[in-house]
Amino acid sequence: MELTRGAAQRPLVTFYDDAIGERLEFSRRTFDNWVAKTSNLLLEGMDVQPGGTVVLDLPAHWQTAVMLFAAWHTGQRVVIGPREELASAVDEGIWVTDTPDGAPAWADEVLGLSLDAFGAPLADAPAWITDYAVEVRSYGDRPPSPVPVPAHTPVLNVTNITFTRERLDAEIRESVARHGLTAQDRTLSTVEYTTCDTLVAGLLAPLEAGGSVILCRNLEDDLILRRIETEHVTAIAGPDAPYAPVRRLL
Template identity: 30%
Template sequence: MANFPDLLARRLAADPGQPFVTFYDDASGERTELSVQTYSNWVSKTANLFADELMLDPGDDLRIDLPPHWLGVVFLGGLLSCGLGLDDGAPVAIVGPDGVSGGAGLGVATTMACSLRPFAVRFAEPLPPGVLDHGVLWAGQSDVFSPIEPTELDPPTADDRRVITDLNPLSAEGRELVLGLVAGSGSLVLVTNSDDGKWPAHSQSERVTAAVRATG
């Protein structure tokens, strides 16, 4: 068996400065890039947030309702590091701005909302009472996390490609892709609100070697 912290530790030892996640939002023009080291720091902060702020224990479930976003790649690493699962019926929900305005996740025991603004900053306006602001909470977390019971994984097939995709990294197919890239020497170019007219330019400028498009 394998686990996410060990896979990521091997990537860190090999080349911590290599880009791992490059994110484009074709609607806003945002471009964000995380190196392997920066991604690892984000995963540790997120794992600490899950354990200490959201009070989640290994074996617990949470619900994450976000569009394709670089934070989804981070949250995937955090939940696997903590031994957590995903379940649409979980009492802890993580939502984006649409989830707050539409009321999604607001009836559960704990809701944390992500502004999805560049640099994962806090919401510009106050959130409804009882809703936690991810942009407030993440910055105070330690970038060192000691896993107790990380999720056991079947060893993923190592993937050395630089892959451009519009898959949600929290979907089954997206998760498989991310884990393969962590296990190998590959990297992810994640596009949200994808504009097909910009796809070739992203592919060329980022020197991708493969493309995986969402279906349906």
């Protein structure tokens, strides 16, 4: 998936956490720089090899999206799903999490994310944890060459279902076509990435269409209509908004 199509300064990902009053907006160029730095961290700092596994034990968040695209850029299979099922879904790979104490013993390495808006390090993290906020700063924002992935290679495992690159691409294209998504669409999403449907509707299909996403955590019902208006939302994945002139992707 090409994230840099269209104007580099056009918004790509907007992130809200209404519990703490946080709003962050990333242009296509800025988001792509984060993916590049994270890809370099995976390659140079964690020595990932094509065909490896990256487990994302994370809530829906802009950094989760960065990790997802960086993992695919470096040729990794991504494993996501409900937290209580992740440890039994695989038995090797890099474990990426905001709760390092819950990492399984089999994890080759543990990459911890504080998910802090200002890049604060993890609090009280064990010495054996790689702290994303600390380490990623030292890596360049020039993207490494993407690892070619054959069509029949597994790239995603979610809730014990494996998707090859070909199958995942088909799911994304089908969603774009079914909902008529275009580069003008702005999709508001409150869903967690625990199924292929939520991942596609809440992130991958809108970006594949060249549009943008507004990722919202802790969004209260009485804020939905205001958020739709202020962010010029045209499609929704997650919350119910019966009086808004928007399309439902889920």
